[in-house]
Amino acid sequence: MPSLQSIFSELEKLEERKILSKNKIQMLKNKLKEVQVDREKLQKRIQQKRNEKKEKDLQVRDKELRVKEEEEKIRKWEAQLRETSKFREQKTLMDEIAEAKREKNAIEDELLELIFQRDEIENELKKLEQESEKKFGEYQEIEKEIEEEIKKTESEYDEIINRIQEILKDFQSNFPEIFGYYQEISVDKKVRKTIAKVEKSACTSCYLVLPPEIEARLYTNSSYEICPNCGAILYVESEEENQLEDKQIQERK
Numbered sequence: 001m002p003s004l005q006s007i008f009s010e011l012e013k014l015e016e017r018k019i020l021s022k023n024k025i026q027m028l029k030n031k032l033k034e035v036q037v038d039r040e041k042l043q044k045r046i047q048q049k050r051n052e053k054k055e056k057d058l059q060v061r062d063k064e065l066r067v068k069e070e071e072e073k074i075r076k077w078e079a080q081l082r083e084t085s086k087f088r089e090q091k092t093l094m095d096e097i098a099e100a101k102r103e104k105n106a107i108e109d110e111l112l113e114l115i116f117q118r119d120e121i122e123n124e125l126k127k128l129e130q131e132s133e134k135k136f137g138e139y140q141e142i143e144k145e146i147e148e149e150i151k152k153t154e155s156e157y158d159e160i161i162n163r164i165q166e167i168l169k170d171f172q173s174n175f176p177e178i179f180g181y182y183q184e185i186s187v188d189k190k191v192r193k194t195i196a197k198v199e200k201s202a203c204t205s206c207y208l209v210l211p212p213e214i215e216a217r218l219y220t221n222s223s224y225e226i227c228p229n230c231g232a233i234l235y236v237e238s239e240e241e242n243q244l245e246d247k248q249i250q251e252r253k
C-alpha cells in the first residue's frame with residue numbers, strides 16, 4: 001500500500017507538471033495562430049496585387065478596343081470621302097474625321113498611361129511573389145515544427161492525466177476520508193494548490209509561515225494537516241522518500 005506522503009508527493013508534482021504542460025500547449029497554439037495570421041496577411045497582399053493587375057488589364061483592353069473603333073470610323077469616312085464629290089458631304093466627313101482623330105489621340109494618351117501603370121503593378125507583383133516564395137517556405141516549416149511540438153506536449157499532458165487518475169484511485173480506496181476533503185477543495189478556486197509540501201516552515205500554496213505546532217505534528221505523528229490560511233492539504237516528505245528522490249536525481253545525472 002502506498003503511503004499517504006508518497007501519494008501527496010507524486011500528486012503535487014503531477015499537478016504542477018499538468019499546469020506547466022497546459023500552459024505550454026496554450027502558448028504553442030497562440031504562436032501557431034500568429035504565424036498563420038502572418039502567412040494569411042501575405043497571401044492577401046499578393047491576391048490584392050493580382051486583382052489590381054487584372055483590373056488594369058481590363059482597362060487597357062477596353063481602351064485598345066476604343067482606339068480600334070475610332071480607327072474603324074476614320075477608315076469608313078475616309079472611304080466615303082474618296083467617293084463623294086459633293087462639297088457639303090465632303091466638309092461634314094472631314095470634320096467628323098478630324099474629330100475622330102482627336103478622340104483617338106486622347107484615348108491613346110490614356111492608354112499609354114494605363115500601360116505604364118499596369119507594368120508598374122506587374123513589377124511589384126513579381127517582386128512580391130519572389131520574396132513571398134521564401135517566406136511561405138519558412139512559414140510552412142515553422143508551422144510544422146509548432147504542430148509537432150503541440151502533438152508531443154498534448155500526449156505528455158494525457159500521460160500526466162492518466163497517471164493522476166491512477167494515483168487518485170489509490171488515494172480514494174486507501175484514504176477515503178481525506179480524499180473526500182481533497183475533492184472538495186479541488187473545485188475551490190480560492191485554493192491555489194490542493195496539496196502543498198511544507199517548505200521552510202511555510203505552506204507552498206499560500207506561503208503562510210505555519211504555527212510551530214502544525215509543523216511539529218507533521219514531523220511526529222500526523223501524516224497531513226490542513227493549512228489554517230488557505231485550506232490546502234499540507235504534508236512533509238518522509239526521510240526515506242527524500243533519500244529515494246536524491247538517489248533518483250543522482251541516477252539521472
Ligand SMILES: [Zn+2]
Nearest residue numbers: 203206227230
Ligand atoms: Zn496555505
